[in-house]
Amino acid sequence: MELILEIKEVSKIYGSVVALNNLTLNVPQGQWLAIMGPSGSGKTTLMNIVGCLDSPTEGQVTLDGLNLGTLSLAGLTAIRRESIGLIFQEFHLISYLTALENVMVAQYYHSLVDEGEALEALARVGLRDRAKHLPKQLSGGEQQRVCVARALINHPKLILADEPTGNLDETNERLVMDILHGLHDQGSSIVVVTHAQEVAAHAERVIYLEHGRLVRDSQNDSLSEEDARKEPGQADVRVV
Amino acid sequence: MITNRSFMLRLALYSLLRRRSRLLAALVGVALGAVVLLGMITLCHDLPKQFRDEFRAYGANLALAGLGAERLSLADLAKAKALLPPDKLVGLAPFRYESVRNRLRPYVAVGTDFSEARKTSPFWRVTGEWPDEPGELLVGADIALNTDLKEGSFATIDGRNSRQSRYAKDFRVVGTLATGGVEDGFLFMALADMEAMTGEGEVADLAEASLTLKANDLKAAAALIREKVPKVEARLVSRVADSEANALAKLTYLVYLVTAVVLGLTMICVATTMMTVVLERRREIGLKKALGAENWRVGREFFFEGALIGLFGGFLGSLGGLAFARAVAQSVFGRALFPHLYLIPLTMAVMTAVTIVACRAPVRRAAAVEPALVLKGE
Known part of the structure; x- marks a missing residue:
């Protein structure tokens, strides 16, 4: 099966802190992967590396066939623009732009703005009638849905969601997860970082990180548990 | 039909208009600079004539x-x-x-x-x-x-x-x-x-x-x-002609010096304000980069905002500068001053250039923003 993401023996070290420790992970095209783990386990570091916002100290990351380590800063920016849709826990909408304009910002940096397409994206997340509202006029759930619309507007190959429901109530959480299901059904690859078991439960596959090491993989539980008993640096889980 | 260019204008305008307090601070700085600039240029333009008339009293x-x-x-x-x-x-x-x-x-x-x-x-x-x-x-x-x-x-x-x-x-x-x-x-x-x-x-x-x-x-x-x-x-009559030329040269030099100092202060004011704006908008800058904006595009947006502030502040200041020059001419020389309207676009252009130059340091700061850090609130 074709891989959207290949992570090979990746480590990330900040001074004396090892955020990721010799991590190996393969994600096939179209897979919905959830990354779980306690605070400081390296989830966000992994997300940043996959999202081309950070680079590993060691190892190799291949996204959609491109070795990220060979790319310049501009090349990484281009990958973010072309291939990745980011969904943030804190939404990060631009406060002085309407919902529609927030979606169009992603188009603007990607290629050409298209108001009709942006409205369609908002319609997909049920917010067509809120298109002209500023973020402060929207509820948290609505803001997150605008964030989702912005992430999907350029048809990214990979959607990265960092605690997408962390700031939402149950109703809005369900709405957002339904949207992600819709995207997944259409073939999108999704990687979700979450603390919440109920959010992870939506994914096809769940991995657990601890101290920067992959300690469990739902696709290969027995192997990963065995790996988990190994010394740090030896816990390699390969999914092909 | 919204194009990328009109969208960039919209981004800059909304950024300024929907955050009026910062806009006001920068605008006041630029407008004051423009008041002095146009006022001084007008006086510089008319002072020699005024002074030549005054010097006729010396024979x-x-x-x-x-x-x-x-x-x-x-x-x-x-x-x-x-x-x-x-x-x-x-x-x-x-x-x-x-x-x-x-x-x-x-x-x-x-x-x-x-x-x-x-x-x-x-x-x-x-x-x-x-x-x-x-x-x-x-x-x-x-x-x-x-x-x-x-x-x-x-x-x-x-x-x-x-x-x-x-x-x-x-x-x-x-x-x-x-x-x-x-x-x-x-x-x-x-x-x-x-x-x-x-x-x-x-x-x-x-x-x-x-x-x-x-x-x-x-x-x-x-x-x-x-x-x-x-x-x-x-x-x-060298005694008179030389004195006249010397006085005018010194006065013109003084006017240029004051204008340069004021423009420098305006630049510092705008640079400080824009630096504050960059710090306040670190997350927005980080987000734009995360969405795929290159540094030059983020920089261009700040330069564009600066240019708008320079244009608008320059226009407001030009009107004030004409009034300032007129008041000075009236109170100091007791004469009415003819308003040189062509100085308005000239002042706007100079103030735009000043704000663009003033935006250089803030833009460098914006380019240094790490999206991974600021989006996590660090």
């Missing part, structure tokens, strides 16, 4: 005399006068000097055209009246102090002309002249009286002209007279 700036030992003929003087721009000519007074006597005491008598002399020598202070009838005499302050020749007295002036013929004429003293200079020791009469008294006319020893011309134009006028009327020696 003539062009002297005309006969070539060598020759006296100046009034016919040549008329030719020379015809070469001077009439709208710039404040006055042209001929002066003829004769050695005369009164009660056997020697004096220097000066024959002139009093109406012109009042224009070329506005610093002359006359007590009593100016002569305006034949047979009237103006005496220098030193003479009035030391002799019986005082206002209201009569005097018989006598002497010999160039042909050694004796002459004598009665005059009535109508006023006393005080200049603080050599004039205080002279007797002044109408040139026509002197011609009638001596029996010799159509000549003068010197003529003084007062012109509201720039130093270079004045030099050119003198050269033209020398060329076209060869019997007339035309020279700048």
Whole structure:
């Protein structure tokens, strides 16, 4: 099966802190992967590396066939623009732009703005009638849905969601997860970082990180548990 | 139909208009800079003219005399006068000097055209009246102090002309002249009286002209007279012309210096404000980068916002600058100032350039924003 993401023996070290420790992970095209783990386990570091916002100290990351380590800063920016849709826990909408304009910002940096397409994206997340509202006029759930619309507007190959429901109530959480299901059904690859078991439960596959090491993989539980008993640096889980 | 270009304009406008407090701070800084800039440029433009008018109070700036030992003929003087721009000519007074006597005491008598002399020598202070009838005499302050020749007295002036013929004429003293200079020791009469008294006319020893011309134009006028009327020696009165040029040069330098300082301060004000804006919008910058914006695009947006602030602030400040210049001209020189409207776009352009330059440091700061850090709130 074709891989959207290949992570090979990746480590990330900040001074004396090892955020990721010799991590190996393969994600096939179209897979919905959830990354779980306690605070400081390296989830966000992994997300940043996959999202081309950070680079590993060691190892190799291949996204959609491109070795990220060979790319310049501009090349990484281009990958973010072309291939990745980011969904943030804190939404990060631009406060002085309407919902529609927030979606169009992603188009603007990607290629050409298209108001009709942006409205369609908002319609997909049920917010067509809120298109002209500023973020402060929207509820948290609505803001997150605008964030989702912005992430999907350029048809990214990979959607990265960092605690997408962390700031939402149950109703809005369900709405957002339904949207992600819709995207997944259409073939999108999704990687979700979450603390919440109920959010992870939506994914096809769940991995657990601890101290920067992959300690469990739902696709290969027995192997990963065995790996988990190994010394740090030896816990390699390969999914092909 | 929204295009990328119109969307960029929309981004910049909304960024400014929906965060008015920051916009206001930058706008006030730019507008104040523009007020001073346009005000100073306007004054710089009009000051030389204003000052040239003021300097006319210090006397003539062009002297005309006969070539060598020759006296100046009034016919040549008329030719020379015809070469001077009439709208710039404040006055042209001929002066003829004769050695005369009164009660056997020697004096220097000066024959002139009093109406012109009042224009070329506005610093002359006359007590009593100016002569305006034949047979009237103006005496220098030193003479009035030391002799019986005082206002209201009569005097018989006598002497010999160039042909050694004796002459004598009665005059009535109508006023006393005080200049603080050599004039205080002279007797002044109408040139026509002197011609009638001596029996010799159509000549003068010197003529003084007062012109509201720039130093270079004045030099050119003198050269033209020398060329076209060869019997007339035309020279700048360097004492006045040089003082005028020096004062104007220093004033212009001062104005430029103040303008440069104000523009520098404006730049610092805008740079500080924009730096604050960058710090406040770190997350937005990080987000844009995370969405795929290159540094140059983020930078371009800030430069564009800066340019809008410069344009708008420059426009508002230009209007204020015109009012400022007008107020200064009125209060300092007591004259109305003609508004030079073409200076408005010029000021807007300069202020736009100033704000763009001021945005360089903030843009560098924006380029250094790490999206991974700021989006996590660090």
